[in-house]
Amino acid sequence: MRKTLFYDGSFHSGVREADTFRFLEVTDGIITGTYQEKPAGVRYAKEISLGGKHVYPCLIDGHVHMLFSLAVMAVGFTVCDITPAGVVPHNLAGVEKKIRAYAAKKPRNAVIAANNYILTAMDERRLPTREELDDWAGGRPVVIYSIDGHCSALSTPMLKKLELDPKGHNGTLSGEAHERVQGRLTDIISASITLPLLAKGIANFQNACAAYGISVVGALEGNGDSPKDRATALIVKLARHFDVGVRLYFQYIDLKKAEKYAKVQKHLRIGGCGDWEMDGATGSHSSAFHVPFKDTGTTAPCYYEQDFVDRIVKEADEKGYQIASHAIGEAAIERIIAALNQTTSGRMHRIEHGEFHSDASLEELKKRRYAVVMQPGYAWIDKRYLNTYTQYLPQEIVDRMHFKTLYDAGICLCGSSDSPVQDLDPWLQMLGMVDFYHPEESVTPYEAFRCYTINPARAILEDDERGTLETGKAADFFTADKDLFAIQPKDIVSFRPDRTYYGGRPYRKKKGTVAELLGSMLKKAKLV
Ligand SMILES: [Zn+2]
Structure with a gap:
């Protein structure tokens, strides 16, 4: 039992806005006491x-x-990139330059996967064609993802790798055609990742988490269209040795594919x-509404019929899974709520997401208290730079976005x-909460903070273990110069932790070497 006492800090428990204390006692990574005065007569291994x-x-x-x-x-x-001056680049010429510069540094057959393509900010309002990508990337297999992750542009070699006939194909995939190749695309991308590249990626990810003050992530992984899904098996193995806590949700409809990981899951989680x-997403005209999109006059269907959703939800709930x-879109939200309402486990x-719920769904959410996991930073960006909501959606739908009401x-x-x-930046998401799409739906910095601490701790079923600084919980905390709860709301976007501690130990920035990754694999594996 090694007891450590942290002192000379203004400790915010997070339970209530004004709750503070002056001494934090940690034993083996867990908080064992919070005090206003230094406990008398206790011998600490470290102060x-x-x-x-x-x-x-x-x-x-x-x-x-x-x-x-x-x-x-x-x-x-x-x-x-989204900069204060707008989106850069915002035309195909700029995209071409970026791809050419990146590809020039890569081996001839290197797979290239680029994301954050902001279609609606492009002067041309389109993705590159496969012929353009072939030219710009020198014949390498390339996939470019739109910022909402629901459409993509592929070069000819990438189409061929996916066994899609390039003839008459302009290289763009959207809607179900896009979703249904994600597993195979992931397989292709992950097969191209060498051990040194993987070590770099893992280090960068954990360094980013620590720099932002994140200690745990809910990771939604796995693709049903990949028969063995080896990439997911690998990620499960690796994630058990991360310093950052990882909680896995398996995106399989077939529960048997998830069940083989049950013994390493802290709680059974699926979906x-x-x-x-x-449904899909609004930027790709694939979110499911009862009313047509304003610009195309089309509607997108839910991906599944109600009775199918009812069946898979019932099966998962009965087998002990959190879903x-x-x-x-409103139709998609109604569909999942109707199925969840029939679950019996409690x-x-x-x-x-859950962004565009109907009034009826709002009432159901209030009654049944499902967790709603949103990305308000995305709406913040959309309002200023993308304008997809106002271009694609009828006003009555846009008006329905809520935060404070929920x-x-x-x-x-x-x-x-x-x-x-x-x-990963949580501070951008919190900006989206304190400066919400509809200003009257904004919350305070403290309330936004709760949506990144106590609430997600409940949403991953671990509110008894983390989310606040209280006795019995993990000693995961960060220090900062400024008082987060007293800052001007819009300054939250530039708020950054000074130092981040996991289990009472300061996080040490990773170098991203293979030796470091292999070394971490020797440590005791954690549940995920
Ligand atoms: Zn997602």
Whole structure:
């Protein structure tokens, strides 16, 4: 029993906005006491000053796609960056330049996967064609993902790798055609990741988490269209040795594929995006609404019929799984809610995104208290740079986006990044909460913080273990110079931790070498 006492900090428990204490006692990584006065007569192995800084519980990002995030950090790049001056680049000439520069540094057959293509910010309003990609990337297999992750552009060699006939194909995939190749695309991308690239990607991912103050991620992994899905098997093995806590949700409809991982899961969890999507996304005109899109006059269907969704949800609930399901349009949200309403376990289930719920769904959410895992930073970007919502959706739908209404109703509302769809940056997501799409739906910095701590701890079924600085919980915390709860709301986007601690130990930045990765694999494996 090694007891450590942290002192000289303003410790914010996170339980209530004004709750602070002055001494934090940690034993073997767990908080064993919080005090206003130094406990008398206790011998501590170590007493550590936190230099007068503010101290907060670490953040939890409940919805990332880790394998994709690692892959992008290993073999890809971000096409568009959002800067205060706007989206860069914002035309195909700029994209061409970026791809040419990146490809020139890569071997002749290197697979290239780039994300964050902001279609609606492009002067040309389209993705590159396969012929353009062939030219720009010198004949390499390339995939470019749109920022919402629901459409893509592929070069001819990439189409061929997917066994899609390039004849008459312009290289663009969207809707179900796009979703149904994600497993095979992931296989192709991951097969191209060498051990040194993987070590880099893993280090970059964990370094980014620690720099942002994140201690745990909910990772939505796996693709049903890949028969063996070796990439997912690998990620499970690796994630058990990360410093950052990883909680896996398996995106398989076929529970048998998930069951082989049951013994390494901390709680049984299933679903996410992938095969558990009820619909697509708005930027790709594939979110399911009862009314047509404003610009095309088309409607997109839910991906599954009600009785099928009812059946898979019932089976998973009865087998002890927590269920997460992607639903964006009102029709998709109604579909998953109707199925979840028939579950009997009482376990908290999750709706991912859940942006454009109908009034009836809002009432159901209030009553049944499903967790809603949103990305308000995306809406913040859309309002300023993408304008997909106002271009594609009727006003009555746009008006329906809520945040404070859900928060005030006591719904387990969470922020998340959907990385690599968006950068892992939780502070951008919190900006989206304090400066919401509809200003009257904004929350305070403290309330936004809760949507990244206590609420996601509940959404991953671990609110008894983390999410606040209280006795019995993990000693995962970060220090900062400024008082987060007292800052001007819009300054939250530039808020950064000074130092991040996992289990009472300061995180040491990873170098990304193969030796370091192999060394970490020798440590005791954790549940995921
Ligand atoms: Zn997602």
